[in-house]
Amino acid sequence: MPELALASPASHSCQRVLTVRDYDLAATLDSGQAFRWRQEHGGWVGVIGSRWVKLVQTGPGIAALTASAPNDWHWLEHYLQTHIELDEVLATFPADEPLRQATLACRGLRLLRQDPWECLASFILSSTKQIVQIRAIVSTLSQRYGDHLEVPAGHAQMWAFPSPARLAELTEAELRDCKMGFRAPYLRETAQMVATGAVNLAQIAGLPLAAARAELLKFPGVGRKIADCVLLFAYGFPTAFPVDVWVMRGLRQLYFPRRRPARQRLERFTETYFGPHAGYAQQYLFHYMRTAESRV
DNA sequence: TCAGACCCTCACAG
DNA sequence: ACTGTGAGGGTCT
Numbered sequence: 001m002p003e004l005a006l007a008s009p010a011s012h013s014c015q016r017v018l019t020v021r022d023y024d025l026a027a028t029l030d031s032g033q034a035f036r037w038r039q040e041h042g043g044w045v046g047v048i049g050s051r052w053v054k055l056v057q058t059g060p061g062i063a064a065l066t067a068s069a070p071n072d073w074h075w076l077e078h079y080l081q082t083h084i085e086l087d088e089v090l091a092t093f094p095a096d097e098p099l100r101q102a103t104l105a106c107r108g109l110r111l112l113r114q115d116p117w118e119c120l121a122s123f124i125l126s127s128t129k130q131i132v133q134i135r136a137i138v139s140t141l142s143q144r145y146g147d148h149l150e151v152p153a154g155h156a157q158m159w160a161f162p163s164p165a166r167l168a169e170l171t172e173a174e175l176r177d178c179k180m181g182f183r184a185p186y187l188r189e190t191a192q193m194v195a196t197g198a199v200n201l202a203q204i205a206g207l208p209l210a211a212a213r214a215e216l217l218k219f220p221g222v223g224r225k226i227a228d229c230v231l232l233f234a235y236g237f238p239t240a241f242p243v244d245v246w247v248m249r250g251l252r253q254l255y256f257p258r259r260r261p262a263r264q265r266l267e268r269f270t271e272t273y274f275g276p277h278a279g280y281a282q283q284y285l286f287h288y289m290r291t292a293e294s295r296v
Numbered sequence: 297t298c299a300g301a302c303c304c305t306c307a308c309a310g
Numbered sequence: 311a312c313t314g315t316g317a318g319g320g321t322c323t
């Protein structure tokens with residue numbers, strides 16, 4: 001894993017290569033888990049915490065460029081989850097045809113490990129929105145209310161995702177002006193609950209799945225689907241299983257072609273059938289369904 | 297369980 | 311070009 005890190009004297013930017021195989025960077029960053037990445041000639045530019053980062057898929061793995069030399073690279077490895085052995089995860093999937101097709105179609109797709117607050121806030125903004133629209137809202141929100149970040153020379157300006165305290169002090173009108181519509185009061189109240197400590201996001205990490213989910217469901221604008229997105233993409237609960245319209249469509253079509261299953265039955269199915277990495281299976285199914293049209 | 301409402305934007309008809 | 315319509319990674323009442 002450790003590689004050499006080069007400090008570029010000209011701009012003080014810093015480059016590093018993470019060695020990893022079976023990692024499809026494009027599929028992962030563009031799979032709707034995170035909303036801050038955009039493609040920029042051959043690479044992906046985004047923000048992780050309070051750092052501007054550019055990532056490029058290379059032969060040995062993933063090359064990373066930062067604005068200044070960090071003390072270590074653990075934060076990046078953690079975010080990208082480069083230590084996960086994908087083979088071992090995929091091997092736990094049930095050996096059915098849909099999942100075989102899905103893993104074949106998008107092998108290398110990974111789950112990220114994001115910051116809980118940014119993930120929670122972003123998915124509150126996601127309801128009944130398309131991914132491009134969610135990206136636009138998160139971008140506007142960050143630019144207006146997030147901290148300005150250090151960026152290597154020649155790159156566009158960038159801002160961190162705003163803190164709970166910052167968003168909590170905004171008016172509903174200011175939030176609505178970021179094009180988030182009826183989600184504005186949800187985000188505002190959630191930011192206030194986090195800022196005041198009414199709900200402790202850090203503490204959720206140590207809870208059992210059901211209790212963690214119950215905590216997240218306390219936030220306005222957070223139902224089962226969004227709660228499970230945060231449980232899976234930020235906290236890394238391996239069996240969290242967000243069911244959105246795409247996954248629902250897939251589950252019905254692939255596993256219940258005859259009749260429409262009751263909600264409870266479907267829930268039971270997703271909790272038992274897909275195994276210890278059900279969340280990963282969900283991500284593969286989602287990606288597979290979402291890209292189905294372009295595959296004939 | 298079952299609608300309907302909710303902001304806003306974009307694709308697609310006509 | 312211009313207006314109408316429908317639906318989009320849900321949640322709440």
